[in-house]
Amino acid sequence: MGDRKFFIGGNWKMNGNKKAIDDIIAFLNEGAAVDHTEVVVAPPAVYLDYVRSRLNAKIGVSAQNCYKVASGAFTGDISPAMIKDNNCSWVILGHSERRHVFGECDKLIGEKCAFALQEGLKIIPCIGEKLEEREAGKTNEVLFRQMKAIADNVKDWSSVVLAYEPVWAIGTNKTASPEQAQEVHTDLRKWLAQNVNAEVAKNLRILYGGSVNAGNCKELAKKPDIDGFLVGGASLKKDFITIVNARQ
Numbered sequence: 001m002g003d004r005k006f007f008i009g010g011n012w013k014m015n016g017n018k019k020a021i022d023d024i025i026a027f028l029n030e031g032a033a034v035d036h037t038e039v040v041v042a043p044p045a046v047y048l049d050y051v052r053s054r055l056n057a058k059i060g061v062s063a064q065n066c067y068k069v070a071s072g073a074f075t076g077d078i079s080p081a082m083i084k085d086n087n088c089s090w091v092i093l094g095h096s097e098r099r100h101v102f103g104e105c106d107k108l109i110g111e112k113c114a115f116a117l118q119e120g121l122k123i124i125p126c127i128g129e130k131l132e133e134r135e136a137g138k139t140n141e142v143l144f145r146q147m148k149a150i151a152d153n154v155k156d157w158s159s160v161v162l163a164y165e166p167v168w169a170i171g172t173n174k175t176a177s178p179e180q181a182q183e184v185h186t187d188l189r190k191w192l193a194q195n196v197n198a199e200v201a202k203n204l205r206i207l208y209g210g211s212v213n214a215g216n217c218k219e220l221a222k223k224p225d226i227d228g229f230l231v232g233g234a235s236l237k238k239d240f241i242t243i244v245n246a247r248q
């Protein structure tokens with residue numbers, strides 16, 4: 001807890017159209033432009049400008065992904081400079097769906113982190129174990145491997161918010177219990193203390209993601225090492241405002 005400002009990210013994934021987004025913007029502008037919590041939403045790339053130009057300036061806007069170079073023959077991708085050109089300052093990197101649907105590896109995600117930071121974006125790198133890895137007792141081994149690939153590419157940790165999203169909890173209605181999430185977050189801070197430094201271990205915000213909703217957010221938010229959430233499905237609904245207010 002301490003000085004780490006609570007942070008709520010809304011990852012819209014590949015959802016929405018202008019009409020649906022208008023409704024989301026209306027409830028965000030009314031209820032999410034708060035001082036007690038940092039709020040950032042991540043629309044699909046084609047809507048970054050649409051959302052940024054309509055949303056209250058207190059609410060941040062993030063891309064869901066970007067590539068590791070400035071420009072060129074990379075059909076279908078976007079660069080950090082393009083995100084900034086749309087007045088957005090955040091990017092999610094290494095989301096579980098990028099890793100497991102699109103086959104992104106630790107090395108690529110690390111390179112993306114380095115380049116996005118170099119270009120002046122703030123990043124939300126994501127890590128998480130699969131169910132079979134947890135059941136095989138490999139949770140920390142997997143998470144620490146993913147963490148190292150990210151940490152080796154970060155110089156300025158003040159531009160980083162880490163998201164722990166167990167793959168088995170994403171879009172499944174199976175949330176990690178507050179105790180399970182707290183345990184992982186504590187282990188991640190220990191890893192950061194040993195492999196980066198004590199300052200980063202203390203100050204880095206670590207979000208939990210995976211089936212967070214209006215009903216379970218308050219219990220999760222009570223845990224001292226959970227500094228907020230990365231919310232998928234529930235970020236498209238008015239319930240998101242309850243999540244924004246999970247810890248005041």
Ligand SMILES: O=C(CO)COP(=O)(O)O
Nearest residue numbers: 011170171210211232233
């Ligand atoms: O992947 C997530 C956020 O990035 C979590 O998604 P859900 O909240 O839909 O489980």
